[in-house]
Amino acid sequence: MKHKIFTLVLTTLVAALVGCGQKADSAKTAALGKPMTDEPIQPINAANVSNPALVQLGMQLYFDPRLSKSGFISCNSCHNLSMGGTDNLKTSIGHKWNQGPINAPTVLNSSLNVAQFWDGRAADLKEQAGGPIANPGEMGFTHELAVKTLATIPGYVEEFKKVFGTDKITIDEVTKAIAAFEETLVTPNSRFDQWLKGDKNALTAQEVQGYELFKNSGCVACHNGPAVGGNSFQKMGVVEPYKGDSKAEGRAAVTGKDADRFNFKVPTLRNIEMTYPYFHDGEAKTLSQAVEIMGRIQLGRNFSKEENADIVAFLKSLTGDQPSFKLPQLPPSGPDTPSPQPFDAKPVKK
Amino acid sequence: MKHKIFTLVLTTLVAALVGCGQKADSAKTAALGKPMTDEPIQPINAANVSNPALVQLGMQLYFDPRLSKSGFISCNSCHNLSMGGTDNLKTSIGHKWNQGPINAPTVLNSSLNVAQFWDGRAADLKEQAGGPIANPGEMGFTHELAVKTLATIPGYVEEFKKVFGTDKITIDEVTKAIAAFEETLVTPNSRFDQWLKGDKNALTAQEVQGYELFKNSGCVACHNGPAVGGNSFQKMGVVEPYKGDSKAEGRAAVTGKDADRFNFKVPTLRNIEMTYPYFHDGEAKTLSQAVEIMGRIQLGRNFSKEENADIVAFLKSLTGDQPSFKLPQLPPSGPDTPSPQPFDAKPVKK
Numbered sequence: 281m282k283h284k285i286f287t288l289v290l291t292t293l294v295a296a297l298v299g300c301g302q303k304a305d306s307a308k309t310a311a312l313g314k315p316m317t318d319e320p321i322q323p324i325n326a327a328n329v330s331n332p333a334l335v336q337l338g339m340q341l342y343f344d345p346r347l348s349k350s351g352f353i354s355c356n357s358c359h360n361l362s363m364g365g366t367d368n369l370k371t372s373i374g375h376k377w378n379q380g381p382i383n384a385p386t387v388l389n390s391s392l393n394v395a396q397f398w399d400g401r402a403a404d405l406k407e408q409a410g411g412p413i414a415n416p417g418e419m420g421f422t423h424e425l426a427v428k429t430l431a432t433i434p435g436y437v438e439e440f441k442k443v444f445g446t447d448k449i450t451i452d453e454v455t456k457a458i459a460a461f462e463e464t465l466v467t468p469n470s471r472f473d474q475w476l477k478g479d480k481n482a483l484t485a486q487e488v489q490g491y492e493l494f495k496n497s498g499c500v501a502c503h504n505g506p507a508v509g510g511n512s513f514q515k516m517g518v519v520e521p522y523k524g525d526s527k528a529e530g531r532a533a534v535t536g537k538d539a540d541r542f543n544f545k546v547p548t549l550r551n552i553e554m555t556y557p558y559f560h561d562g563e564a565k566t567l568s569q570a571v572e573i574m575g576r577i578q579l580g581r582n583f584s585k586e587e588n589a590d591i592v593a594f595l596k597s598l599t600g601d602q603p604s605f606k607l608p609q610l611p612p613s614g615p616d617t618p619s620p621q622p623f624d625a626k627p628v629k630k
Numbered sequence: 631m632k633h634k635i636f637t638l639v640l641t642t643l644v645a646a647l648v649g650c651g652q653k654a655d656s657a658k659t660a661a662l663g664k665p666m667t668d669e670p671i672q673p674i675n676a677a678n679v680s681n682p683a684l685v686q687l688g689m690q691l692y693f694d695p696r697l698s699k700s701g702f703i704s705c706n707s708c709h710n711l712s713m714g715g716t717d718n719l720k721t722s723i724g725h726k727w728n729q730g731p732i733n734a735p736t737v738l739n740s741s742l743n744v745a746q747f748w749d750g751r752a753a754d755l756k757e758q759a760g761g762p763i764a765n766p767g768e769m770g771f772t773h774e775l776a777v778k779t780l781a782t783i784p785g786y787v788e789e790f791k792k793v794f795g796t797d798k799i800t801i802d803e804v805t806k807a808i809a810a811f812e813e814t815l816v817t818p819n820s821r822f823d824q825w826l827k828g829d830k831n832a833l834t835a836q837e838v839q840g841y842e843l844f845k846n847s848g849c850v851a852c853h854n855g856p857a858v859g860g861n862s863f864q865k866m867g868v869v870e871p872y873k874g875d876s877k878a879e880g881r882a883a884v885t886g887k888d889a890d891r892f893n894f895k896v897p898t899l900r901n902i903e904m905t906y907p908y909f910h911d912g913e914a915k916t917l918s919q920a921v922e923i924m925g926r927i928q929l930g931r932n933f934s935k936e937e938n939a940d941i942v943a944f945l946k947s948l949t950g951d952q953p954s955f956k957l958p959q960l961p962p963s964g965p966d967t968p969s970p971q972p973f974d975a976k977p978v979k980k
Contacts, residue, residue: 343712352707352723362693362960369970373702377727379973554962557969566965607957610712612904615916619907620719623729 313478320495320504323473324389324550324600327464333443338461340608341454346433347426348419350375351620355412355458359387361603364554365465370562375420376622382528383562386555388603389548391463392507398544398560400513401534405459410451423451429618430454435611467551467600475597483597490594493587498579508549508598516542516560519580522573526561553596567592663828670845670854673823674739674900674950677814683793688811690958691804696783697776698769700725701970705762705808709737711953714904715815720912725770726972732878733912736905738953739898741813742857748894748910750863751884755809760801773801779968780804785961817901817950825947833947840944843937848929858899858948866892866910869930872923876911903946917942 329335341347345354358372358380359365365386367373372380382398390396396408412418413426430436431449440449443457472491474482483491494500503509513531516522522542531543544560558564564573571591575581583591679685691697695704708722708730709715715736717723722730732748740746746758762768763776780786781799790799793807822841824832833841844850853859863881866872872892881893894910908914914923921941925931933941 345710345717350723351719352717357702360695362958364962367695367702368963369701369972373700373972377972556963565969568965602959604956606954608712609952612714613718613906615918619915622719622723622727 313480315478316476319476320500321472321476321508322506323476324392324466324468324470324506326468327466329464331443331460333439334457334460335464336461336608337439337443338457338459339605340436340439340610341458342461343608344610346429346610346613346617346620347413347421347454348375349421349425349620350419350622352622353419355387355409358384358412358418361387361465364388364551364602365390366555368556370557372418374418375416378417380417382526382560383557385545385547386551387462388465388467388555389507389510389550391466392505392548393510393545394512395545398528399531399533400545405462406455409455409458409462425618427451427454432614432617433611434614439611465603467602470550470598470600472594472597473600484593486590486593487597488594490590490592491597493583494591494594497575497581497583499574499591502546502578503549509546510548512546513540513543514546514578516544516577518578520577522577524559524561524563526563528560530560549595549598551599551602553599567595571595663830665828666826669826670850671822671826671858672856673826674742674816674818674820674856676818677816679814681793681810683789684807684810685814686811686958687789687793688807688809689955690786690789690960691808692811693958694960696779696960696963696967696970697763697771697804698725699771699775699970700769700972702972703769705737705759708734708762708768711737711815714738714901714952715740716905718906720907722768724768725766728767730767732876732910733907735895735897736901737812738815738817738905739857739860739900741816742855742898743860743895744862745895748878749881749883750895755812756805759805759808759812775968777801777804782964782967783961784964789961815953817952820900820948820950822944822947823950834943836940836943837947838944840940840942841947843933844941844944847925847931847933849924849941852896852928853899859896860898862896863890863893864896864928866894866927868928870927872927874909874911874913876913878910880910899945899948901949901952903949917945921945 342355345352345357347354353375358367360367365388367384369384371382372384374380385398390408391405394400396402396405397411402408402411410423413421414423427449430440436449437447440453441447444453446453471482471487475488494503502512502514505511516530528544529541531540531545532538534540547555547558552558552567556565556567558567558570559573564570568588571583571588575583575588692705695702695707697704703725708717710717715738717734719734721732722734724730735748740758741755744750746752746755747761752758752761760773763771764773777799780790786799787797790803791797794803796803821832822837825838844853852862852864855861866880878894879891881890881895882888884890897905897908902908902917906915906917908917908920909923914920918938921933921938925933925938
């Protein structure tokens with residue numbers, strides 16, 4: 281397998297807390313050279329979990345399809361942590377098989393984003409987390425019904441009490457917990473980061489060459505920082521207009537400004553090998569295609585076949601340690617938990 | 631949380647194998663009395679994993695939505711291992727939101743079943759595993775396309791080679807691996823099993839009373855053995871016909887015999903607290919309802935409120951250690967991997 285699987289021993293805590301984002305030191309990161317501190321890309325740091333009970337609750341909620349009307353769709357359905365935090369679909373499938381309007385961005389390293397969603401309409405992960413639950417074309421529920429459902433599940437009532445010290449479950453608590461879990465979903469220790477930290481053997485000559493080209497040709501103007509993107513909005517189609525069928529207009533939907541049309545949040549390139557297909561419309565199937573199109577419409581560059589391959593090789597070195605945790609167990613519904621309504625059929629007999 | 635979460639340290643193997651079904655000895659199982667060897671229910675044994683690489687491959691396939699046409703539905707979608715190996719829906723959601731005809735039975739302890747599916751149409755787990763992949767209303771794919779997809783994923787090609795020693799991926803290998811994983815999904819160490827093994831403190835007086843009633847009133851005639859069911863086909867509605875809207879006719883669909891109409895495989899009662907709603911049509915929402923209906927139509931018994939509560943209390947003691955493993959990471963698709971077709975739209979540009 282090309283991507284790494286990680287062999288960490290999870291700390292087992294009495295309350296079944298799961299270590300998130302913790303990682304063993306790699307022997308390979310033993311510095312063989314000086315760390316490169318003047319690069320436009322910086323290494324990703326491991327997550328610092330200050331409230332493991334909150335994170336554990338957020339993990340359960342993240343995996344819980346009872347936050348959807350159908351009882352079938354969870355956060356993990358479209359931001360699948362077995363698949364780079366995405367669904368690997370052009371656009372997502374929502375309630376009743378609704379075709380989503382936009383490509384699901386990865387949840388990995390999303391805490392490093394300047395804002396959430398492609399158009400940045402949510403300021404942070406907590407604000408974002410409430411969106412899909414109440415979106416009729418995504419989880420198809422309401423905040424009120426989601427909270428009402430959780431409040432009838434004895435295991436959750438106990439956990440919310442433990443974590444928040446209150447008997448009343450609120451959407452604010454729900455989204456806070458999900459965001460706390462998502463903040464642990466960082467991917468340190470990529471080969472590129474090992475290289476940045478001084479291990480000159482962590483990259484091949486081709487990968488280094490690809491990185492040099494990535495810098496010199498201007499990609500790095502937008503794709504920089506620890507997340508190699510995620511920290512600005514930029515126009516899709518600077519030199520040449522982008523041609524696609526998507527109706528998404530980007531940042532303009534938030535600001536109302538014509539100047540923001542087709543301005544999208546620059547996606548992170550971390551774990552980019554796993555987060556295909558690419559762009560807000562998912563129209564680029566392969567990394568090679570994405571590099572070709574970006575070079576041409578953003579930079580006016582037609583990369584040669586070799587140059588394209590070099591950049592792709594560099595990009596694949598950005599895959600870091602994937603979040604490693606035990607599949608969470610969800611507390612069973614109680615007798616008063618409303619039945620999911622996937623088909624809007626008559627309610628289940630009670 | 632009422633159900634247990636398990637605090638085992640997973641053995642971490644170089645090949646990222648995950649220990650399945652392994653469990654720590656519970657201090658509570660230290661025998662305080664003589665094991666009860668003459669009971670109609672026997673304890674569940676932990677899984678004995680002889681080929682961990684095969685199990686690991688099967689786990690990945692179990693979680694991989696690329697075995698479906700849409701790229702969205704995996705085995706775990708309807709047999710969710712965070713939720714008792716079921717979807718907790720009356721009937722399942724399949725390809726394009728198809729409403730399934732029957733309640734998804736739990737995958738937990740399914741290796742103990744006399745046959746698979748409610749009507750027993752598959753002899754074993756291996757045969758079962760191929761069914762949903764090719765069912766137009768479930769995963770909506772074909773065996774040929776599923777295998778073709780896997781064969782373009784470099785990580786899988788490598789793993790199949792390692793596990794089966796061949797370059798050619800076949801559906802036979804795919805279903806063999808999934809079945810090997812499923813065989814590890816047993817749930818030992820329930821409080822009831824601890825009690826059977828001699829720990830008299832493992833059950834409350836009410837739970838013991840419920841068990842005695844369960845035996846004496848005849849439930850145990852069908853719900854017996856290690857899985858507390860799963861080992862015979864029985865008519866739904868012995869004393870009184872079962873009234874429901876489901877068109878499923880059970881075993882008759884396999885044998886063609888009129889005598890087998892409404893004969894269904896007796897479901898396991900292991901982890902029954904987690905596998906709601908109940909019956910082949912999912913019409914019983916709560917355990918209390920299920921006990922009431924079963925008593926009446928199978929045994930001609932009208933359990934009092936107290937009796938019903940006692941039996942329910944006993945049934946909840948059958949929840950065992952849930953499978954405990956790290957969420958698997960799936961190998962990324964390659965450049966030639968066919969794009970999923972959730973919407974039958976035009977193919978993604980290549």
